[in-house]
Amino acid sequence: DAKTTQPPSMDCAEGRAANLPCNHSTISGNEYVYWYRQIHSQGPQYIIHGLKNNETNEMASLIITEDRKSSTLILPHATLRDTAVYYCIVRAFSGNTPLVFGKGTRLSVIA
Amino acid sequence: DAGITQSPRHKVTETGTPVTLRCHQTENHRYMYWYRQDPGHGLRLIHYSYGVKDTDKGEVSDGYSVSRSKTEDFLLTLESATSSQTSVYFCAIRIAGTGELFFGEGSRLTVL
Numbered sequence: 001d002a003k004t005t006q007p008p009s010m011d012c013a014e015g016r017a018a019n020l021p022c023n024h025s026t027i028s029g030n031e032y033v034y035w036y037r038q039i040h041s042q043g044p045q046y047i048i049h050g051l052k053n054n055e056t057n058e059m060a061s062l063i064i065t066e067d068r069k070s071s072t073l074i075l076p077h078a079t080l081r082d083t084a085v086y087y088c089i090v091r092a093f094s095g096n097t098p099l100v101f102g103k104g105t106r107l108s109v110i111a
Numbered sequence: 112d113a114g115i116t117q118s119p120r121h122k123v124t125e126t127g128t129p130v131t132l133r134c135h136q137t138e139n140h141r142y143m144y145w146y147r148q149d150p151g152h153g154l155r156l157i158h159y160s161y162g163v164k165d166t167d168k169g170e171v172s173d174g175y176s177v178s179r180s181k182t183e184d185f186l187l188t189l190e191s192a193t194s195s196q197t198s199v200y201f202c203a204i205r206i207a208g209t210g211e212l213f214f215g216e217g218s219r220l221t222v223l
Binding site: 038042103 | 161201
């Protein structure tokens with residue numbers, strides 16, 4: 001079973017920041033938080049990952065709480081093309097443990 | 112682009128026939144994965160490989176077998192396809208250094 005909890009759906013107005021929460025209260029010390037998204041029927045796309053520090057790249061920012069039990073993915077200026085299912089996953093960085101996807105959050109960006 | 116291709120992209124077959132899906136990569140990634148995706152279930156891991164001839168089962172491996180005789184190819188076989196195996200199948204590779212997965216475009220299988 002997935003070790004994360006996400007709301008099933010969220011709406012966001014175009015141009016506004018989209019803040020997607022994820023709860024991972026049982027995360028282990030060596031586990032990273034990964035975010036992926038899946039647009040319509042395409043394969044999932046990697047967005048960002050982090051261990052304990054906040055991370056930012058050209059797509060998004062990842063805010064991880066100090067106790068690492070939850071995180072928030074931030075899309076700073078959502079566009080219609082950001083409408084997708086967003087998956088939050090925790091796993092160890094190395095080793096054979098594969099990514100196990102939950103059901104994610106369906107984000108709808110509204111014009 | 113991690114150089115990953117899946118074939119066939121679309122296939123229609125009949126119950127009881129064998130089916131093999133191929134995942135091919137060109138960049139010598141060690142880890143490869145097969146997932147299936149169905150409405151209401153999200154992505155579920157079928158099998159994965161962590162090297163040539165090294166494979167392991169995922170959460171929904173029943174009815175599927177895999178083989179990896181060389182680094183670049185990871186084959187998923189349905190020995191006797193059933194209608195419950197109608198799905199979209201995604202292959203993925205893991206990028207060394209970041210741990211991110213890069214997914215193929217998917218193979219849509221319909222079993223009649």
